[in-house]
Amino acid sequence: xxxxxxxxxxxxxxxxxKSTVLDVKPLRCMLPIFPMSSQGPSSGQYxxxxxxxxxxxxxxESHAWTDxxxxxxxxxxxxxxxxxxxxxxxxxxxxxTPPKHRALRGSSSRSSKRKTQQSQExxxxxxSVVGIxxxxxxxxxxxxxxxVLMEFDALRRRISQLADAGEFVSGVTKRGDLKSGxxxxxxGIRTNMNKRVGAVPGVEIGDIFFFRMELCVVGLHxxxxxxxxSLTIKDGLEEEPLAVSIVSSYEYDDHADxxxxxxxxxxxxxxxxxxxxxxxxxxxxxxxxxxxSSRRHNEVRVxxxxxxTANPSAKIYVYDGLYKIQDSWIExxxxxxxxxxxxxxxMPRQRSAFSxxxxxxxxxxxxxxxxxxxxxxxxxxxxxxxxxxxxDVDHERLPGGFTYFHSLRYPKPVSLMQSSxxxxxxxxxVPGDLNCSCIRRNEGDLPYTGNGILVSRKSLVHECGPxxxxxxxxxxxxxxxxxxxxxxxFKTSDRGWGLRSWDPIRAGSFISEYAGEVIDKxxxxxxxxxxxxxxxxxxxxxxxxxxxxxxxxxxxEEVSSNDxxxxxxxxxxxxxxxxxxxxxxxxxxxxxxxxxxxxxxxxEENNQSFLHIAFFxxxxxxxxxxxxxxxxxxxxxxxxxxxxxxxRKKCLCGSSKxxxxxx
DNA sequence: GCCTACTCACTTCC
DNA sequence: CGGAAGTGAGTAGG
Numbered sequence: 001x002x003x004x005x006x007x008x009x010x011x012x013x014x015x016x017x018k019s020t021v022l023d024v025k026p027l028r029c030m031l032p033i034f035p036m037s038s039q040g041p042s043s044g045q046y047x048x049x050x051x052x053x054x055x056x057x058x059x060x061e062s063h064a065w066t067d068x069x070x071x072x073x074x075x076x077x078x079x080x081x082x083x084x085x086x087x088x089x090x091x092x093x094x095x096x097t098p099p100k101h102r103a104l105r106g107s108s109s110r111s112s113k114r115k116t117q118q119s120q121e122x123x124x125x126x127x128s129v130v131g132i133x134x135x136x137x138x139x140x141x142x143x144x145x146x147x148v149l150m151e152f153d154a155l156r157r158r159i160s161q162l163a164d165a166g167e168f169v170s171g172v173t174k175r176g177d178l179k180s181g182x183x184x185x186x187x188g189i190r191t192n193m194n195k196r197v198g199a200v201p202g203v204e205i206g207d208i209f210f211f212r213m214e215l216c217v218v219g220l221h222x223x224x225x226x227x228x229x230s231l232t233i234k235d236g237l238e239e240e241p242l243a244v245s246i247v248s249s250y251e252y253d254d255h256a257d258x259x260x261x262x263x264x265x266x267x268x269x270x271x272x273x274x275x276x277x278x279x280x281x282x283x284x285x286x287x288x289x290x291x292x293s294s295r296r297h298n299e300v301r302v303x304x305x306x307x308x309t310a311n312p313s314a315k316i317y318v319y320d321g322l323y324k325i326q327d328s329w330i331e332x333x334x335x336x337x338x339x340x341x342x343x344x345x346x347m348p349r350q351r352s353a354f355s356x357x358x359x360x361x362x363x364x365x366x367x368x369x370x371x372x373x374x375x376x377x378x379x380x381x382x383x384x385x386x387x388x389x390x391x392d393v394d395h396e397r398l399p400g401g402f403t404y405f406h407s408l409r410y411p412k413p414v415s416l417m418q419s420s421x422x423x424x425x426x427x428x429x430v431p432g433d434l435n436c437s438c439i440r441r442n443e444g445d446l447p448y449t450g451n452g453i454l455v456s457r458k459s460l461v462h463e464c465g466p467x468x469x470x471x472x473x474x475x476x477x478x479x480x481x482x483x484x485x486x487x488x489x490f491k492t493s494d495r496g497w498g499l500r501s502w503d504p505i506r507a508g509s510f511i512s513e514y515a516g517e518v519i520d521k522x523x524x525x526x527x528x529x530x531x532x533x534x535x536x537x538x539x540x541x542x543x544x545x546x547x548x549x550x551x552x553x554x555x556x557e558e559v560s561s562n563d564x565x566x567x568x569x570x571x572x573x574x575x576x577x578x579x580x581x582x583x584x585x586x587x588x589x590x591x592x593x594x595x596x597x598x599x600x601x602x603x604e605e606n607n608q609s610f611l612h613i614a615f616f617x618x619x620x621x622x623x624x625x626x627x628x629x630x631x632x633x634x635x636x637x638x639x640x641x642x643x644x645x646x647x648r649k650k651c652l653c654g655s656s657k658x659x660x661x662x663x
Numbered sequence: 664g665c666c667t668a669c670t671c672a673c674t675t676c677c
Numbered sequence: 678c679g680g681a682a683g684t685g686a687g688t689a690g691g
Contacts, residue, residue, distance in 0.1 A: 175686090226670040265671080
């Protein structure tokens with residue numbers, strides 16, 4: 001803010017509408033001197049048309065908050081001296097490997113200013129490594145948004161993995177979400193830094209997020225904790241704040257009966273805060289911005305915080321599009337203090353997002369309320385969760401006959417190529433325990449985070465299997481624990497049957513394995529030919545376009561970066577036919593911009609190791625979004641000229657990156 | 664440019 | 678499972 005105007009005036013009061021302010025009492029917080037007068041705003045709703053807000057509340061009051069005894073520390077001393085972090089107790093009995101990983105880069109230490117600066121500069125270089133230009137940092141698009149989110153979660157997963165393994169040095173084991181966000185922000189791996197009113201390029205209505213930092217790095221909502229984000233506009237000489245986005249939380253009693261309406265409470269007032277005395281909210285900061293936005297009728301982005309049913313202590317954020325503030329008033333909160341209320345109404349002709357969640361809620365309590373329901377469980381109980389079959393586009397009743405089976409069937413006993421009998425752990429396997437043969441095969445890592453999220457793509461993931469002695473609750477059995485989401489098989493408008501989920505899916509989640517009969521004619525060529533003819537075949541020997549999913553190692557100062565290849569490395573080619581028998585995976589369609597990828601997984605059964613194909617989510621997937629993976633390109637058909645080579649299908653994925661055909 | 668206050672986080676521990 | 682407490686990060690404003 002410029003300091004040149006009116007030296008004696010309080011800066012933010014320059015925008016006051018004085019005609020309004022003169023005849024009202026200020027709204028105050030913790031007011032020992034000016035108790036709320038009886039003429040002050042009363043509780044209850046104001047009649048519409050009456051301007052309920054009183055622009056007041058400037059910095060002149062703020063001294064009431066400051067504690068004169070609170071002194072700033074002498075220069076040169078910082079309050080944020082990193083404390084040594086004790087080893088987590090559950091790790092201590094394990095002989096852990098010496099830490100091969102160093103502290104995170106980024107601005108975690110404030111003790112050395114210059115060092116931080118250098119670190120920032122070198123991190124800035126990295127944004128080009130990741131592929132973000134300065135222009136893209138300012139204004140994004142779908143591709144950049146996806147790239148930034150991918151990098152965020154990859155880094156967060158890796159930090160989580162290191163924390164699980166107890167491999168961090170000083171004090172950075174907690175809050176991988178904040179740390180990852182901080183590193184990315186420092187490195188310039190972010191987008192839409194230009195604050196704006198209205199839509200954010202590259203962020204689509206319905207997109208879901210699992211951390212507030214994700215909203216920050218894509219520029220949807222720049223406050224890491226604050227619920228109201230605003231920008232300051234210049235209107236002549238006046239500056240005024242406008243709200244650009246809000247985050248609503250179910251904890252805040254924000255609900256309305258209509259899915260397109262949101263009743264939002266203003267910020268501060270210690271509403272619902274522990275250990276604090278509730279007090280009146282003031283018309284400043286975010287509240288003032290909302291009030292200004294209500295007068296100017298500008299669009300406000302709404303992000304709804306939802307309870308994550310899979311993990312009740314966590315939250316999921318749903319971008320629900322643009323709203324306008326239709327009404328605002330003052331209420332008395334539970335403790336008798338003043339609370340600002342805003343009624344936001346969703347703008348018409350936007351694709352549905354939050355309302356989809358509400359529909360799913362209904363279907364979950366009563367699946368017959370799902371329109372177009374044909375079968376309540378296509379798996380006939382083979383899965384622990386029912387798999388509904390739905391068609392609300394035409395009259396086709398059933399996908400072609402097949403038997404539901406959840407895993408692989410081998411046509412004949414497999415020759416004993418290599419005999420092995422799994423690990424001998426007498427408890428759940430732990431990362432870093434090189435006595436565990438499974439962990440050792442994974443280069444000392446547990447490939448999954450504690451909640452079963454795949455950390456990195458690997459050439460091959462070694463899971464513990466039925467032959468392993470470790471506890472069945474070992475974290476290294478993710479692909480064997482069955483479906484974790486409420487999937488539905490549905491009829492698409494133009495690509496036959498497809499698969500989607502009623503539940504939100506976070507990046508790296510296990511979707512399903514590719515079940516079916518293993519084709520083994522003893523001859524690679526014959527297997528390939530069968531695979532070509534079989535619409536429901538999965539063939540590891542296709543050419544799969546490479547893509548990056550793992551974190552950028554340079555963003556972490558890892559001495560020996562566990563920079564494993566993202567290329568597949570399969571012991572021997574595998575062809576699986578799901579024509580006669582299979583599971584939900586046989587319904588996944590192809591896309592050139594998929595949201596699911598496959599990962600070879602191997603584990604031991606009956607003293608032999610078997611290869612399986614496991615699918616994981618590539619990114620966060622909102623409910624009711626079709627699940628797709630890249631079918632790859634057949635060797636025999638590659639490098640053909642124009643047109644669609646025989647044996648391939650015209651691609652209808654609609655992606656901007658579409659190759660035109662697949663198979 | 665540094666510092667501090669403010670905030671509808673998130674995890675872990677009990 | 679529910680609540681409490683601790684440890685946090687970006688941004689605005691001084």
